[in-house]
Amino acid sequence: MSEYASLVFWNDRKGEKNMAKLQLTMDILEEALLGASVLGGGEGTSIDEAMMLGELALKINSPLLLDVEDIPSDGTVVTCGTVTCPHSKKAPFVSPRAHVRSIELLLESGLERPAALISNECGSGGIVNGWLQAAILGLPIVDAPCNGRAHPTPEMGSMGLHLVPDYQAVQSFAGGDPAKGNYIEGLLRGNVKTVSSMIRQDACVVGGLLSVARNPVKANFLRGNAAAGAIKLAIRLGGAVKEARSGGGEAVTSAVLSILRGEVLCRGRVDSVDRFTAGGMDSGTAYVGDVSVTFWREYMTVERGEEERLATFPDLITVIDAETGMTIASSEIASDMNVIMISVPKRRLLLGAGMRCPDLFEPAEKVIGKKLLQYLEL
Numbered sequence: 532m533s534e535y536a537s538l539v540f541w542n543d544r545k546g547e548k549n550m551a552k553l554q555l556t557m558d559i560l561e562e563a564l565l566g567a568s569v570l571g572g573g574e575g576t577s578i579d580e581a582m583m584l585g586e587l588a589l590k591i592n593s594p595l596l597l598d599v600e601d602i603p604s605d606g607t608v609v610t611c612g613t614v615t616c617p618h619s620k621k622a623p624f625v626s627p628r629a630h631v632r633s634i635e636l637l638l639e640s641g642l643e644r645p646a647a648l649i650s651n652e653c654g655s656g657g658i659v660n661g662w663l664q665a666a667i668l669g670l671p672i673v674d675a676p677c678n679g680r681a682h683p684t685p686e687m688g689s690m691g692l693h694l695v696p697d698y699q700a701v702q703s704f705a706g707g708d709p710a711k712g713n714y715i716e717g718l719l720r721g722n723v724k725t726v727s728s729m730i731r732q733d734a735c736v737v738g739g740l741l742s743v744a745r746n747p748v749k750a751n752f753l754r755g756n757a758a759a760g761a762i763k764l765a766i767r768l769g770g771a772v773k774e775a776r777s778g779g780g781e782a783v784t785s786a787v788l789s790i791l792r793g794e795v796l797c798r799g800r801v802d803s804v805d806r807f808t809a810g811g812m813d814s815g816t817a818y819v820g821d822v823s824v825t826f827w828r829e830y831m832t833v834e835r836g837e838e839e840r841l842a843t844f845p846d847l848i849t850v851i852d853a854e855t856g857m858t859i860a861s862s863e864i865a866s867d868m869n870v871i872m873i874s875v876p877k878r879r880l881l882l883g884a885g886m887r888c889p890d891l892f893e894p895a896e897k898v899i900g901k902k903l904l905q906y907l908e909l
Contacts, residue, residue: 553596555662555672559766560585566769567658567681568858569787570761570880572847573830574681575813575860576656585659587627592666597647599675599759604751606646609637610677611661612743613651614685614704614727616735625740627663629705629716633744634664636703636718642747647673649753651688653761654681655858664744672762675753679761679881680847683812683828685727685743687891690756691884692746693723700726702745707737715741756884764790764881776856783856784871787849793875796833796841797822798853801868813862814898817850819870824848825899826861832901833874842874843906844895845886849873 553559564578564585588594602608611634613625638644648661648670658676665672677688692698700723705716715737719726723746734741753759768790775786784795799819806815812828822841825832830848833841842848850859853869864870877886885891892903 552598552601553763554593555589555596556593557586557589559596560589560659562766562769562773563658563762564655564769565772566765566767567653568655569768569772569791569849570679570765570847571654571657571681571829571858571860572844572849573826573861574654574656574828575862576654578655581656581659584627584630585662588659588662588666591663592669594662594665595671596762597671597673599673599750599753599757601671602646602673602750604749606750607643607747608647608649608673608750608753609634609642609645609747610651610688610745611648611664612657612685612688612745613660614730614734614741614743616731616737616739624708625706625742626709629707629714630663630742631667632705632716633703633742634668636705636716637701637744637747640701640703640718642701645670645747646750647671649673649757650676650762651685652676652678652681653758653765657681658762658765673750673753674762675757675759676761676883677757678883678885679758679764680845681829682845682885683895684891685731686724687885687888688883689723689727689746689885690748690752691888692748694888698723700746702726702730702743704730704733704741704743706734706739706741708739713737758881758883761881772856778856780851780853780856780869780871784851784873787851788873791847791875792879793847793873796848796872796874798871799869801864801866801870803866804864812898815861817861817864819872822872824850824872825901826864827895827898828861830861831895831899831903833872840906843903844892845877845880845882847875847877847880849875
């Protein structure tokens with residue numbers, strides 16, 4: 532049984548499990564990562580790498596996971612994330628020290644000590660962003676990530692701040708391998724989109740990955756703009772996956788759908804995968820019988836034949852290995868894999884304000900050559 536079991540209670544009116552304040556533990560880490568691998572929707576960060584970062588944080592300290600209501604409304608909250616070089620073919624590298632340094636740079640710039648930190652998304656890597664920084668600085672994590680699923684661009688994880696008049700983004704970054712002489716750190720201020728683009732370029736300079744602390748806001752802004760409750764949902768989902776995975780893909784699928792209330796789109800062998808690089812990210816289409824799924828890091832659309840649209844990002848599209856029950860990232864999907872493809876409608880997900888910004892979907896439309904905007908129903 533999970534270590535957080537004694538900290539949960541049942542809401543009889545809704546029939547759903549809720550959790551009081553949580554002290555993060557190794558059991559919670561495992562379940563959060565399993566749940567986030569489903570919510571990643573094809574995002575390909577290694578669970579093993581995220582596990583190592585989370586374990587390091589917990590060996591130092593065990594941060595509290597708080598609800599938005601537990602933070603003073605005027606307290607400052609900082610987003611922690613990572614930015615990869617989309618063009619790099621090398622294995623990304625970022626040291627634990629760089630994660631901490633990114634938040635230090637914000638504090639050195641004059642930012643008041645944050646009341647708490649949040650993660651940028653609920654993907655298999657993103658869900659632990661901020662844990663190490665919180666452990667070292669003695670700060671809590673707020674269960675209000677920028678998005679309750681993974682997304683392909685940093686702007687989608689900025690809670691719609693690029694639309695806030697006069698908001699000036701402040702983003703600090705650190706990363707690269709000092710042993711190779713390509714370590715870099717810095718701080719940028721300006722328009723959200725411009726600063727995010729510049730940091731992506733910096734990630735390419737070091738050939739891999741940067742840790743980023745960004746976009747300070749008051750806790751009150753998280754209400755209605757962040758994905759409140761998404762981390763606890765991932766923990767609950769991961770607990771169900773953990774219990775079911777010994778039964779293989781069908782058992783895991785049933786467990787996931789019982790919580791997220793989605794549906795199976797298809798089952799079968801992957802016939803072929805057309806893969807290319809676009810916008811610096813792994814992109815393409817995989818075919819399972821008469822069903823095709825496009826991807827631009829995350830799975831973006833599912834169609835049957837040429838006419839019937841079955842799911843459209845930010846609907847959650849997840850591919851599960853029929854034998855092992857593990858999720859399959861878009862970067863790993865390959866011919867002859869036996870898969871189960873599921874989808875959860877966006878209305879049943881916990882999404883941040885970045886998922887309600889039509890302008891942020893235009894680049895994805897151009898890359899995958901499929902209509903997205905008309906399916907948003909904002």
